[in-house]
Amino acid sequence: xxxxxxxxxxxISLYGLMGVIGIFFGVIAAIYRRKIYNINKEDVIFSSCYxxxxxxxxxxLLFIITIIPDLIKHKDLLLANPKLLLHILSGxxxxxxxxxxxxxxxxxxxxxxxxxxLDILDLIAPSIPLIHGFGRIxxxxxxxxxxxxxxxxFHVIFQRSQAAPNGVALLPVQLISSGINFLGCIPFxxxxxxxxxxxxxxxxxLIFYSIARFTIEFFRGDVARGIFFGVxxxxxxxxxxxxxxxxxxxxxxxxxxx
Amino acid sequence: xxxxxxxxxTASLVLGIVSIVFIFFNVxxxxxxxxxxxxxxIGIQAQKESPENGMAKAGVVLSIIGLVLCAISFxxxxxxxxxxxxxxxxx
Numbered sequence: 489x490x491x492x493x494x495x496x497x498x499x500i501s502l503y504g505l506m507g508v509i510g511i512f513f514g515v516i517a518a519i520y521r522r523k524i525y526n527i528n529k530e531d532v533i534f535s536s537c538y539x540x541x542x543x544x545x546x547x548x549l550l551f552i553i554t555i556i557p558d559l560i561k562h563k564d565l566l567l568a569n570p571k572l573l574l575h576i577l578s579g580x581x582x583x584x585x586x587x588x589x590x591x592x593x594x595x596x597x598x599x600x601x602x603x604x605x606l607d608i609l610d611l612i613a614p615s616i617p618l619i620h621g622f623g624r625i626x627x628x629x630x631x632x633x634x635x636x637x638x639x640x641x642f643h644v645i646f647q648r649s650q651a652a653p654n655g656v657a658l659l660p661v662q663l664i665s666s667g668i669n670f671l672g673c674i675p676f677x678x679x680x681x682x683x684x685x686x687x688x689x690x691x692x693x694l695i696f697y698s699i700a701r702f703t704i705e706f707f708r709g710d711v712a713r714g715i716f717f718g719v720x721x722x723x724x725x726x727x728x729x730x731x732x733x734x735x736x737x738x739x740x741x742x743x744x745x746x
Numbered sequence: 747x748x749x750x751x752x753x754x755x756t757a758s759l760v761l762g763i764v765s766i767v768f769i770f771f772n773v774x775x776x777x778x779x780x781x782x783x784x785x786x787x788i789g790i791q792a793q794k795e796s797p798e799n800g801m802a803k804a805g806v807v808l809s810i811i812g813l814v815l816c817a818i819s820f821x822x823x824x825x826x827x828x829x830x831x832x833x834x835x836x837x
Contacts, residue, residue: 504818530797534790537810541783544817574776581821601794 490629503626510622511540514615517677521614524683525607534601535608538593546589547581554582554721583620584701584725606686606736613690614680617673617697624666635659636709651710661707668700687736694733698726751799754792758805761785765812768819775819782812 492499515536522532552559555576559566566573591609598605627633631649638659646652676696680689705723716724762785768778786809792802 500818501821504821508814508818530793534794534806537786537790537806537813540813541786544779 502629503632506622506626506629507619510619510626511536513622514612514619517615517618518612521611521680524681525604525611527603527607527611531597531601531603531608532611535594535597535603536612538597539590539612540593542589542591542593542596543586544581544589546592547583547586549589550582550585550721553585582722583623584722587616588725604686606690609690610680610684610686610688613693614673614676616693617669617676620697621666621669621673624662624669628660628662628666632710633662633665634709635661635664635707658709659707661704661709664707665700665704668704672696672700685739687739691733691736691739694729695737698729698733702726751792751795752801754788754795755799755802755805758785758789758792758809759801762789762805762808762812765809765816769812769815771819775816778812778816779820782809782816785809786813 490502492501493505494500515533518536519529519532522529566576594608594612595605597603598608624633631646631652634646634649634652635658637656639657642660643657644660645657646654648654652658676689676693679692702723705720705726708720719727761781765778765782765785768775768781771778785805789802789805789809792799793806796802
């Protein structure tokens with residue numbers, strides 16, 4: 489669609505920009521909600537920085553894991569041209585890797601500065617679909633994470649995408665994913681207006697997103713999806729996250745604070 | 747303790763400034779990204795140890811700006827998971 493825009497003579501990726509806009513609104517929402525959990529503003533910002541670092545590292549690491557077979561296949565070409573490797577590595581981010589990395593960032597911060605880990609996760613949980621919704625719009629602008637071939641109502645045809653097949657009618661799965669995230673975050677913010685049992689809010693998010701992602705994956709058309717036993721990497725992670733979400737939701741060990 | 751804290755604050759400030767410079771280096775912005783991450787962690791530590799330290803605050807702010815701008819710059823040719831399809835582009 490529109491992979492880059494020009495700002496002061498420099499090409500800026502809309503994909504990265506949308507991600508940053510999403511994180512900005514997500515952190516603002518968390519700052520606004522921080523009084524529910526009695527967490528101060530600095531801790532929200534600093535823990536979000538840790539999470540941001542974890543997000544970048546995690547999203548990149550999972551991306552590298554999914555392309556290992558391709559890296560091995562093209563190793564001669566990549567060894568002959570290391571800059572190409574850098575270009576490829578600059579391109580990929582996988583949401584689930586980012587999510588796990590962000591959780592690890594929050595965990596490290598909460599341990600380092602003695603803040604309740606589940607409280608931070610519950611605080612940030614409604615912001616995650618908000619951030620992700622913006623991120624998926626970024627995917628749509630870059631043409632990545634594209635859908636299966638489809639020429640029905642609301643199909644989309646990319647013209648100058650480096651990722652999606654140009655000139656082919658595709659299902660706009662990025663926008664569907666974005667819509668699900670934006671719509672999902674509304675009842676989520678309403679539900680999270682008061683303090684719930686620790687882990688309950690993040691548990692609901694993990695269940696909601698894992699089911700949505702598992703289903704959406706069937707409508708994805710991009711090739712490098714890390715398929716193992718007919719199921720993609722993200723679907724495997726969804727299958728792992730659903731029981732974790734249920735465990736957090738029904739966390740009987742936490743004191744009832746509703 | 748105070749000297750140590752000032753050292754961390756200065757390091758964070760310097761790393762934050764240097765990381766911002768790297769936004770002009772396209773793919774090599776990942777170096778700025780690494781510097782910003784280190785600057786941010788050190789800056790947060792210094793800020794937590796003495797909340798009134800203005801230099802630490804400046805270091806954190808500049809590192810955040812460096813991190814954000816380098817991230818945008820580094821993923822300029824952004825293609826989520828299907829990045830390998832971009833090999834066709836380079837062939």
